[in-house]
Amino acid sequence: MRAVVYTESGDSSVLELVERDAAEPGPGEVRVRIVRAGVNPTDWKFRAGGMGELAFPEIVPGQDGSGVVDAVGPDVAGLAVGDRVWTMLAQHTRPGGTAQELVVLPLANVAALPDAASYDVGASLGVPAVTAHRALTTSEDGPDRLAPGALSDMTVLVAGGAGAVGNAAIQLARWAGATVITTVSGPEKGELARAAGAHHVVNYREVDAATAIRDLAPDGVDLVVEVAPAQNLRLDVGVIKPRGTIAIYANNGGDELTLSVRETFSTNARFQWVLLYTVGHAALRAAAEDITTAVADGGFGVGDEHGLPLHHYPLERTADAHAAVESGAVGKVLLEVADA
Structure with missing residues (x-):
């Protein structure tokens, strides 16, 4: 072979x-x-x-x-x-x-x-979808499995909605009933994020992202799926809802970040680090089952029409x-x- x-x-x-x-x-x-x-x-x-x-x-x-x-x-x-x-x-x-x-x-x-x-x-599927599933199922007040309606009444912010994990997070969150906001760096990526199913797209190079997100979610977002914490953590802390979760799966934009203790602990937020290779057998099998169901249900697709x-x-x-x-x-x- x-x-x-x-x-x-x-x-x-x-x-x-x-x-x-x-x-x-x-x-x-x-x-x-x-x-x-x-x-x-x-x-x-x-x-x-x-x-x-x-x-x-x-x-x-x-x-x-x-x-x-x-x-x-x-x-x-x-x-x-x-x-x-x-x-x-x-x-x-x-x-x-x-x-x-x-x-x-x-x-x-x-x-x-x-x-x-x-x-x-x-x-x-694999790496992108399983990573997205893990990021979407670690909230204190959210579900540990995805299914239609599992994320109803929740607002999810996906950083970098045109990336493979971002795309999977948008599609799976939308399938599970969430309101999805995503940030992008330009209009072409914005169109991809919309095709994936994002309800709202924020071009952070054209507007103040924190203000735009707060206008869309005055009470804050329940969950952030984060690809670039070194660049975005201040924004995430500024828009997260009390007891919300910031799920970080990559280090795009830099390896180091600085946290303001008072500004951060006042959010009561959870920081969830997501490394696919050590999430454990139970999390992997749950992801495989839920993702397969989403695919069968038409909740995940590929190609330009799906962003x-x-x-x-x-x-x-x-x-x-x-x-x-x-x-x-x-x-x-x-x-x-x-x-x-």
Whole structure:
């Protein structure tokens, strides 16, 4: 089978297309024939050495993908050969990710892909949607699961609504009944956020964001999904409702931030740090179940009409796909691994 690998840290030129023998699934594992693979910022950051030394001598990148179950190991229940699936955290604790034709994964890292959903949708879930789900389900006064109506009467502020996680947060929050406000840096990104389902879009380069958000939510927002805390935390503290939650999942814009103790503790707000790789099994399974339900219900989609433009690359151009993500491509970058 074809696989993309790297054996040393570096830029995208360290990626190499090779032939490898397919592994057999063990107890509690399934083998998936990958049709589409998603590329996320963590993929190039791991490859570039930004997450430390390589955990394995040879690594196949890719956390996310979609395809068809090709084989099952002993003690597997709930999935069978021929089932359509999507994957999450494929390359977290093992060397083989989704940038290959066949990948063996624990059953816990695989979820059924609804019949009406495309493989593009399936490969776009994983990191973005599970991160968004976690951010939306950690509020003191909010739900720990998502479903239609679960976020009714709540106002969610999504920072960076044109990004992949921001897009997923908008779509899932809207599906769950929230009023969604998002901040963007320009009109084109604003149109993407509206396509995703945001009720209100605030261009922070044209207006005072805090004033605009307070005009839309005079009592404050219940939850912030934050991508750039170093830049936005003062804004978040200024618009958060008492007992609200600021869920931080990335460090775009800088690694350091300063908090005013009095200004911050007077909000009674909760700061929730979201790192997908250590959220725990229960949170991952809850996310997989709720996201799959949202997809089946038409609550999550991809493409321009859903505010998430798609950029396709063949497997042999994985280096170009990594470079596109690293340079800030707007939308979702996918690898075409096999024909659907």
